Amino acid sequence: AQSVSQHNHHVxxxxxxxxxxxxxxxYGGTVNLFWYVQxxxxxxxxxLKYFSGDPLVKGIKGFExxxxxxxxxxxxxxxxxxxxxxxxxxxxxxxxSYIPTFGRGTxxxxxx
Amino acid sequence: xxxxxxxxxxxxxxxxxxxxxxxNPISGHATLYWYQQxxxxxxxxxIQFQNNGVVDDSQLPKDRFSAERLKGVDSTLxxxxxxxxxxxxxxxxxxxxxxxxxxxxxxxxTRLTVV
Numbered sequence: 001a002q003s004v005s006q007h008n009h010h011v012x013x014x015x016x017x018x019x020x021x022x023x024x025x026x027y028g029g030t031v032n033l034f035w036y037v038q039x040x041x042x043x044x045x046x047x048l049k050y051f052s053g054d055p056l057v058k059g060i061k062g063f064e065x066x067x068x069x070x071x072x073x074x075x076x077x078x079x080x081x082x083x084x085x086x087x088x089x090x091x092x093x094x095x096x097s098y099i100p101t102f103g104r105g106t107x108x109x110x111x112x
Numbered sequence: 113x114x115x116x117x118x119x120x121x122x123x124x125x126x127x128x129x130x131x132x133x134x135x136n137p138i139s140g141h142a143t144l145y146w147y148q149q150x151x152x153x154x155x156x157x158x159i160q161f162q163n164n165g166v167v168d169d170s171q172l173p174k175d176r177f178s179a180e181r182l183k184g185v186d187s188t189l190x191x192x193x194x195x196x197x198x199x200x201x202x203x204x205x206x207x208x209x210x211x212x213x214x215x216x217x218x219x220x221x222t223r224l225t226v227v
Contacts, residue, residue, distance in 0.1 A: 004154070006154075034215075036218075042220075043115070043116075043203075043218045043219055043220045043221065044155070044203070044205075044218040045217075045218070046215045046216075049215060090154050090155070092154075099157045099160065099168050099170070099171070100145075100157060100216070101157075102154030102155045102156070103154050104152065104153050104154045105153075105154050
């Protein structure tokens with residue numbers, strides 16, 4: 001079986017602070033990893049994805065994520081957040097023949 | 113490019129009633145997903161179609177939920193009869209075939225409240 005764990009359920013930051021959201025998964029084989037974002041009142045949209053190659057992945061809006069295979073982690077980072085980054089962030093994993101599995105999400109609030 | 117369309121946006125029904133949701137995926141996307149997102153949780157896949165065939169429905173409560181995609185385009189998800197615990201947002205998503213790492217494009221969802 002595969003599962004996804006997002007450790008931070010609620011994060012509150014001030015503008016210009018750095019962000020790191022944790023994501024750990026359980027699956028021993030080759031995985032495809034995603035971060036999705038849902039802005040208030042909008043639909044889920046892809047921030048970035050990893051399937052092979054460089055473990056440091058760049059996404060939209062200045063986000064990046066690092067795949068660390070030995071730690072089964074795919075943490076999301078942004079060096080300086082903006083008020084407009086206020087949203088819900090979801091990590092998702094797909095391994096082998098398993099169906100895509102989402103974490104429970106992290107609610108990020110950025111104060112101006 | 114038009115996105116994934118879902119209707120209705122909101123629905124309130126009483127328990128034991130039936131309800132249906134409709135989804136129109138992005139044109140040309142062969143894969144269609146229905147997800148259930150309960151408040152405070154991540155989306156959970158209910159069923160995945162490729163064209164009009166079911167790829168996975170292992171998490172679909174088949175005693176009350178059904179879904180179809182007759183012509184490989186639009187899809188409907190039905191709940192009959194509804195229970196209080198079915199209150200959730202039902203998300204439809206689609207992705208193209210041919211990409212070895214397909215990104216799923218999501219619709220706005222239908223928020224169902226069962227009272």
